[in-house]
Amino acid sequence: MIDFKTRSDQKELLDDYPGTITQLAVVLKDIDRVNRLLGGNAITINAVFRLIQEHPRKSYTILDMGCAQGNMLRALAKTARKRNIEVQLIGMDLNSDALTLARTASVNFPEITYYEKDILKADFSDFACDIVITTLTLHHFKNSEILDFVQQFTKLASIGVVINDLHRSAIAYYLFKVFSLIFIKTKVAKVDGLTSIRRAFRKSELWALSKSLPHVDHEISWKWAFRYVWIIRKKQQSSSYE
Numbered sequence: 001m002i003d004f005k006t007r008s009d010q011k012e013l014l015d016d017y018p019g020t021i022t023q024l025a026v027v028l029k030d031i032d033r034v035n036r037l038l039g040g041n042a043i044t045i046n047a048v049f050r051l052i053q054e055h056p057r058k059s060y061t062i063l064d065m066g067c068a069q070g071n072m073l074r075a076l077a078k079t080a081r082k083r084n085i086e087v088q089l090i091g092m093d094l095n096s097d098a099l100t101l102a103r104t105a106s107v108n109f110p111e112i113t114y115y116e117k118d119i120l121k122a123d124f125s126d127f128a129c130d131i132v133i134t135t136l137t138l139h140h141f142k143n144s145e146i147l148d149f150v151q152q153f154t155k156l157a158s159i160g161v162v163i164n165d166l167h168r169s170a171i172a173y174y175l176f177k178v179f180s181l182i183f184i185k186t187k188v189a190k191v192d193g194l195t196s197i198r199r200a201f202r203k204s205e206l207w208a209l210s211k212s213l214p215h216v217d218h219e220i221s222w223k224w225a226f227r228y229v230w231i232i233r234k235k236q237q238s239s240s241y242e
């Protein structure tokens with residue numbers, strides 16, 4: 001019996017992927033199909049455009065931590081173009097092959113720039129931005145690293161942070177097993193999907209983490225299919241002329 005009471009510390013295969021860039025592209029395509037079918041990307045996009053609506057500005061810089069092949073950034077760029085909103089988009093990841101795929105797929109997106117960085121080690125002080133997003137990346141880290149990580153993001157973003165990650169639950173795990181039989185082709189995506197759910201979060205754990213960031217507003221909501229979106233809003237300084 002699998003125990004879902006606590007987060008698993010099992011490593012994901014993709015964290016140390018020995019395959020070629022062509023094999024990686026196939027796995028990432030598989031993962032992207034899951035995200036699209038289950039509506040995972042839309043959760044981040046909706047949250048980002050809510051923050052944008054709340055803070056009218058001339059343009060927005062959005063930083064994606066753990067961007068992989070850049071799907072989320074291209075989806076954000078397309079939505080921003082449709083809505084006539086100027087954006088500069090920055091993707092960071094430590095996987096150089098994923099970034100090569102990201103750059104190739106983003107040739108028609110001059111608003112996107114990619115950097116190879118380890119989120120745990122990088123100095124982000126040169127990357128001031130309006131919004132930080134991170135999707136399916138938080139669960140890659142240990143509890144002890146997450147707080148540091150989220151505090152850094154909150155410091156960087158002038159408007160807020162959007163974290164989109166999985167809900168750890170037996171139902172999610174077994175439904176994913178069935179789903180993967182039909183919709184997922186690669187073994188890596190099947191195994192990592194299940195490991196991700198075991199590494200993921202309960203709502204109470206996210207709320208407990210949020211208590212360590214008291215000077216911002218937190219909104220944590222459950223979304224289909226077994227995701228949490230955690231929106232951190234910076235308190236805006238009111239003008240001294242008000």
Ligand SMILES: C[S@@+](CC[C@H](N)C(=O)[O-])C[C@H]1O[C@@H](n2cnc3c(N)ncnc32)[C@H](O)[C@@H]1O
Pocket residue numbers: 031035065066067068069071072092093094095098117118119120134135136137140
């Ligand atoms: C499951 S993928 C999610 C990719 C993408 N955000 C998405 O939603 O499809 C997690 C990504 O986090 C990256 N990652 C893991 N640890 C990292 C670290 N310490 N620094 C930078 N990126 C990291 C991995 O390389 C991988 O591309």
